[in-house]
Amino acid sequence: MSTITAIGTSLGTSGINIIRLSGENSLNIIKNLFNNYSKLSPNSIIYGKLIDNGSFVDNVLISYFKAPNSFTGEDICEINCHGGSYITKEILNLVVRNGAEIATPGEFSKRAFLNGKMDLSEAEGIIDLINAKTKTEARIAIEQLDGQLFKKIVSLREKLIEILAQVEVSIDYPEYDNVEVDNIHVLNLLELEIFEITKLLDSYEEGKYIKNGINVAILGRPNVGKSSLLNNLAKYERVIVTDIAGTTRDIVEETVNIGDIILNISDTAGIRDTEDIIEKIGVSKSIKKIDEVDLVIYILNADDNLSKEDIDMISKIKNKGIKYIVVINKMDKYIKSIFDTFTLKLSENNINDTINISVYENKGIDELKRKIISMFFDDNLNSVNEVMIVNERHKKLLEKSIEYLKNAKKDVINDMPVDIISIQIKESAKKLGEIIGNDVSQDIVDKIFTKFCLGK
Numbered sequence: 001m002s003t004i005t006a007i008g009t010s011l012g013t014s015g016i017n018i019i020r021l022s023g024e025n026s027l028n029i030i031k032n033l034f035n036n037y038s039k040l041s042p043n044s045i046i047y048g049k050l051i052d053n054g055s056f057v058d059n060v061l062i063s064y065f066k067a068p069n070s071f072t073g074e075d076i077c078e079i080n081c082h083g084g085s086y087i088t089k090e091i092l093n094l095v096v097r098n099g100a101e102i103a104t105p106g107e108f109s110k111r112a113f114l115n116g117k118m119d120l121s122e123a124e125g126i127i128d129l130i131n132a133k134t135k136t137e138a139r140i141a142i143e144q145l146d147g148q149l150f151k152k153i154v155s156l157r158e159k160l161i162e163i164l165a166q167v168e169v170s171i172d173y174p175e176y177d178n179v180e181v182d183n184i185h186v187l188n189l190l191e192l193e194i195f196e197i198t199k200l201l202d203s204y205e206e207g208k209y210i211k212n213g214i215n216v217a218i219l220g221r222p223n224v225g226k227s228s229l230l231n232n233l234a235k236y237e238r239v240i241v242t243d244i245a246g247t248t249r250d251i252v253e254e255t256v257n258i259g260d261i262i263l264n265i266s267d268t269a270g271i272r273d274t275e276d277i278i279e280k281i282g283v284s285k286s287i288k289k290i291d292e293v294d295l296v297i298y299i300l301n302a303d304d305n306l307s308k309e310d311i312d313m314i315s316k317i318k319n320k321g322i323k324y325i326v327v328i329n330k331m332d333k334y335i336k337s338i339f340d341t342f343t344l345k346l347s348e349n350n351i352n353d354t355i356n357i358s359v360y361e362n363k364g365i366d367e368l369k370r371k372i373i374s375m376f377f378d379d380n381l382n383s384v385n386e387v388m389i390v391n392e393r394h395k396k397l398l399e400k401s402i403e404y405l406k407n408a409k410k411d412v413i414n415d416m417p418v419d420i421i422s423i424q425i426k427e428s429a430k431k432l433g434e435i436i437g438n439d440v441s442q443d444i445v446d447k448i449f450t451k452f453c454l455g456k
Contacts (some may be wrong), residue, residue, distance in 0.1 A: 001074070001111070003029065004103035005095045007088055008455035013264045014083035019092050020455055021100055022108055026075040027064065029098045050079070053096055058087055072108055073115030093244050106452025110445065113437060120437030120448065121149045124391055130210065136260045137210050140388050149394075151389045153436050156197060160429040163189045167421050173453040183412050186421075190412070194405050197432075199399040200389060207390035209294070209376050213255065213262030216372075217289045219298035219310065228359040229299065230254060230267040258369040261376075266293065290317060295372065296324040300354075302342040306359050311349050316363035323375050326351055326370065332358040393448075397431045404428035 003023025011017065021029060031037045036048030042064060048059040061080035070076040081091050096102060106127075111125050125144030132138035143149070166186055216243045218226045231237050252267040266289055290296060296317050300310060317324045328342070346354065355371060357364030389395055408424035435441045 003100045004107055004111075005092065005100035006103040006108070006455035007092055008078070009083075011085050011088060012083075013085065013358070016080050017083045017088040018455075019079040019081065019088065019095060020078045020108065021079075021095060021104075022070075022072045022074045022103075022111060023100070024067075024075060025099055026077045029095060029100055030062060030064070030077045030079075032098050033094065034060070034063075035076065040064045042069070045080075050081070050091065050094075057091065057094065058082055062093075064109065068115070068117075069360050071117065072111040073117045074111060102199050103454065104450075105454050106449030108456060109452055109456055110449040113445070113449075119150045120148070120440060120445070121153070121391075121394070122147055122428060122437055123437075124393075124448060125149075126456065128390065129452065130456065133262055134210070134257065134260045137390075138417055140207065140390055144390075145386070148387050149389075150436050152200065156193070156200075157429050157432050159189075159193055159196070160425055160432070164422060164425050164429075167418055167425065183415075187409060189413055194402055194409075197398055197402050199404070200387065202394065203386065203400075204378055204389040204395045207388045208392075209261070209387075211390040213264045214265045214295055214372070214376055215266075215298060217266045217268055217293040218299065219268055219290070220306065221304070224299040224301045224304070227252070227267050227361050228295070228297055229327075229329070229357075230265055232264065232359050232362065232365060233265065244261045252332065256350075257371060261373055264371070287313075287316075290320060290322060294323060295375065296322055297327055297368075299327045299329050300324060300342075300376040301330050302328055302347075304328065304341045306342065306345045306349070311351075314349075314351060325371055325375075326354045327364075328356045329359060330353050331356045331363060332361045350408065360430045393444075394435050397435050401428045401431040404431065 001023055002345055003021060003025035004041070005019060005021045008018040008020040009016070014154070026036075027040075030040070033050050033052065034040075034046075034048055035051055036046050039046045039048075040062060043066075045061050045063040047059070047061055050060045058081045063078045065071070065076040067074045079091060081087055108122050109118075109126055112118050113120060122145050125141050125146075129138060129145060132141050152248060166189065171398035186201075199287065203334055220226050230252070234254050235256075254265050254267070256263050266349060268285065298310075298314055298317065300306070314324070314326065328339075331339075332340070343354070346352065355368050357368060359365070389398070404424045404427040407422050408428070411421045411424060430439055434444075437445075
C-alpha cells in the first residue's frame with residue numbers, strides 16, 4: 001500500500017496541529033526532513049527541526065510507531081507543528097512532495113480495519129465518538145470502540161455454531177438420531193438465541209434517540225406560548241415573541257439539550273382558520289409536521305376557551321399513535337376557578353394527563369423535561385450497562401439474523417431436511433458476522449469509511 005498523509009487536527013489557529021503519515025515509506029519521508037531522525041525509536045517522541053533542502057521550516061515534535069504495533073498496523077509517524085493554518089499546509093505539501101499521498105476520508109481507520117487492528121463495529125464507534133453531542137452518546141460510542149458490541153456478537157455467533165453442531169450431528173450419525181428429542185432441544189436453543197438477539201435489537205429504540213435526538217413539534221393555537229417555550233428550552237431568544245397572533249408563520253427549528261438528551265424542536269405556526277395566504281401555508285405545514293416527529297407538545301391556555309380546533313388536533317395526534325404531551329401554559333395568570341373550569345372541559349373530552357407550566361416564571365419546565373425523558377427511556381441513562389445498538393446498519397442485520405432463525409424454527413417443526421435447517425442457521429450467523437466486518441462487501445466497507453473525516 002502507498003504511504004498516506006493528512007492533517008489529523010482541525011485546521012485553524014491553535015497551539016499545535018498534527019500531520020499524520022501511515023505506510024512503509026513513512027520513516028524514510030521523515031528521514032529526509034527531520035534533523036534529529038537518528039534519535040527516533042518506536043513509541044518515542046523527539047523534538048527537532050523540520051528542514052526542506054537545507055531551509056528551516058518549523059520546530060516540531062515527531063512521534064514514531066512501528067508496524068504492527070500502531071493504530072493502522074503500519075509504520076506511523078506524526079508531525080506536531082505550530083498550529084497556524086499556513087505552516088500546517090506547508091508541511092503537508094512538503095510531506096507530499098517527498099512521496100506521500102493525500103489520504104481519503106477515513107483511510108487511516110480503514111487500514112486499521114483491513115490490517116485486523118479493529119473490527120467494523122469498533123471503527124463505526126470512532127465516528128460516533130467524534131460526532132457525539134452528549135455524554136451518554138459518547139459513552140455508548142466508547143463502549144463500542146472498546147469492543148463491547150464485538151464481544152456480544154462473537155458470543156451470539158458462537159451459540160449459533162453450537163446449535164449448528166447439534167443439527168448437523170444427525171447428518172453424520174443418523175443411526176443415533178432421536179428425532180423427537182433432538183427437535184425439541186434444537187427448538188429450545190433457537191428460541192433462546194432469538195430471545196437474545198431480539199433483546200439486543202430492542203435496544204435500538206432507545207439508541208436511535210440517543211444518537212439522533214428526539215424530533216419534537218410544538219403545536220397549538222396562536223399566542224399560547226409555543227415560541228416562548230422554545231426560547232426557554234434553547235436558553236436564548238431563538239424566535240421572535242410578540243402579543244400579535246400569527247407572528248410565527250413558518251416552522252422554526254432548533255436543537256437543544258435537556259439533561260443528556262438532544263431534542264430537535266420545530267416551533268410551528270399557530271393553528272387557526274385564517275384568510276392570510278402566507279399564514280395559511282404555515283398552518284398547513286404545522287399540521288403536516290405531526291407525521292414527521294417522535295413527539296408532539298400541544299400547548300393550551302386556561303384563559304382561552306377549549307376550541308374545537310384544539311380537540312380535533314389532539315384527537316388527530318392520538319389516532320396517529322404519536323407520543324404527545326398536553327401542556328397548559330401561563331399558569332402565573334390563572335385564578336383557581338378559571339383553571340378548574342378549564343380542566344373539567346379537558347376531562348370531558350378525555351384529555352386528562354396534562355402538565356401545568358409558566359414559561360414566563362420558568363415553572364413546570366423541569367417536570368416537562370422529566371416527562372419527555374421518561375416517555376422515551378425506561379431506565380436512568382447513566383446506569384445502562386447492557387450493550388446498546390445505535391446504528392441502523394446493525395439494526396437491519398439483526399433483523400435479518402432473527403428472520404433466518406425463525407425460518408429455521410419453522411423448518412424444524414415441519415420436519416424439513418437437516419441441510420435446509422443448517423442453511424438458515426448459517427445465514428443467521430453470517431448476518432451477525434457482517435456487523436463486525438466478517439464477509440462484508442467492499443462497497444459496504446467503503447461506504448462506512450467515507451463518513452469519516454480526513455486524517456482519521
